[in-house]
Amino acid sequence: MTTGDLAGRHPVTLDLLGVTDKAGLMDRCAGALGLPDWFGRNWDALADCLADPAVWPAGARDRGMFLLVSGWGPYARTRPEEWRIAREVFAEAVDRTPGLTVVLALGGADR
Numbered sequence: 001m002t003t004g005d006l007a008g009r010h011p012v013t014l015d016l017l018g019v020t021d022k023a024g025l026m027d028r029c030a031g032a033l034g035l036p037d038w039f040g041r042n043w044d045a046l047a048d049c050l051a052d053p054a055v056w057p058a059g060a061r062d063r064g065m066f067l068l069v070s071g072w073g074p075y076a077r078t079r080p081e082e083w084r085i086a087r088e089v090f091a092e093a094v095d096r097t098p099g100l101t102v103v104l105a106l107g108g109a110d111r
Contacts, residue, residue: 009101010060017071022082025075033057033067043089050093050100064099072104 014032019025026041034057035049049055056065069090076083090102 009064009066009099010057011066011068012057012060014067014069015071016069016075019071019075020078022079025082025086043085047089047093050089050102051096053097053099060099065101067100067102068105069102070105 012032014028016025016028019028023041026039026046029035029046029049030039030041033049033055036055039045039049039055050067053061053065067090072083094100094102
């Protein structure tokens with residue numbers, strides 16, 4: 001993928017700084033992505049929502065979505081198994097959905 005492939009995609013930032021558990025991660029995902037009330041706040045529901053452009057923010061539905069995950073370091077260190085599952089969910093959604101790109105921001109305040 002090149003930066004040209006990302007041109008025009010709707011940017012969304014998922015800031016995980018301060019997240020300490022799965023419930024917090026799901027709440028941040030729901031807020032950042034504007035997920036519907038029926039979002040089940042579990043791994044399968046997150047995978048389904050990430051792979052379904054119909055539930056993405058309005059600007060992303062036609063243009064695709066560029067999801068930048070920031071502040072994830074502390075969560076990854078304190079909940080490594082949950083973080084492994086979250087990464088798998090992000091990767092699966094990207095594999096299933098041509099219009100979705102997920103990038104993990106490195107460094108910064110998440111140390």
